[in-house]
Amino acid sequence: MSEIIQLQKIKKTLTKRRQQHTLLDECSLSVNQGDMLAITGQSGIGKSTLLNIIGCLDFPTQGKYLFDDHDVTKMNIKQRNMLRKKHFGYIFQQYLLIEHLSVLDNVALALQYRNPRQNSCSESKKILNEFGLSNHENHKPNELSGGQQQRASLARAIITNPRVLLADEPTGALDAHNSHLMMKTLKEINQSRDTTIILVTHDLEMANYCKRTITMESILGKAVAHE
Ligand SMILES: Nc1ncnc2c1ncn2[C@@H]1O[C@H](COP(=O)(O)OP(=O)(O)OP(=O)(O)O)[C@@H](O)[C@H]1O
Ligand SMILES: [Mg+2]
Numbered sequence: 001m002s003e004i005i006q007l008q009k010i011k012k013t014l015t016k017r018r019q020q021h022t023l024l025d026e027c028s029l030s031v032n033q034g035d036m037l038a039i040t041g042q043s044g045i046g047k048s049t050l051l052n053i054i055g056c057l058d059f060p061t062q063g064k065y066l067f068d069d070h071d072v073t074k075m076n077i078k079q080r081n082m083l084r085k086k087h088f089g090y091i092f093q094q095y096l097l098i099e100h101l102s103v104l105d106n107v108a109l110a111l112q113y114r115n116p117r118q119n120s121c122s123e124s125k126k127i128l129n130e131f132g133l134s135n136h137e138n139h140k141p142n143e144l145s146g147g148q149q150q151r152a153s154l155a156r157a158i159i160t161n162p163r164v165l166l167a168d169e170p171t172g173a174l175d176a177h178n179s180h181l182m183m184k185t186l187k188e189i190n191q192s193r194d195t196t197i198i199l200v201t202h203d204l205e206m207a208n209y210c211k212r213t214i215t216m217e218s219i220l221g222k223a224v225a226h227e
Pocket of ligand 1 (some may be wrong): 014016023043044047
């Protein structure tokens, strides 16, 4: 199996009220293509920050990040944006669907963002059907249940067929039934599409759906500095 993501001694410092804080220190991790990985760890330790660095939404202060052996830390903004657009899909705890757009338009927009010339409507309808949301495609997000909104945000994330799907507490706002449904769907996506999935969760029962689980402590080379 080939390594798609390698983090080598990643450091992240933040400035808060003019004081420097080290959040991630000597953080090393490697992820194979097709892996399904859960990241757990105490609140505030830096899980979301790490996920954002992996997804090129944030940038490390020091260290090396290799994606397919290409050094992301040496890329300019344009190259990183290209990488993000081409290879990553994201889902978040709070769904982050665009409220004034229909479910169909939310999903179609992701496809258009990737390729403005693509006919996004039929593809979007197809994936919403797969996710049991055909009857809701013209509804606005706030007309859907939490589980349906999360499935819509998953449809939006995978419609571009990303190689890596990043999920930050994807079941955090869902009840037990919908949480298991979401994890089963993620597992199916991992198996049928060979999508590499990295998810953050507090819930060890949800982590059990993954091929492996790591705690933040185990991938931080040094103690994490807290405020
Ligand atoms: N842009 C920022 N500026 C200043 N501080 C930040 C910033 N982003 C994150 N932090 C701080 O970094 C710490 C880690 O944040 P992060 O969101 O990565 O933790 P987490 O492990 O995901 O926590 P949780 O489990 O509660 O979601 C927190 O103390 C947070 O306040
Ligand atoms: Mg978080």
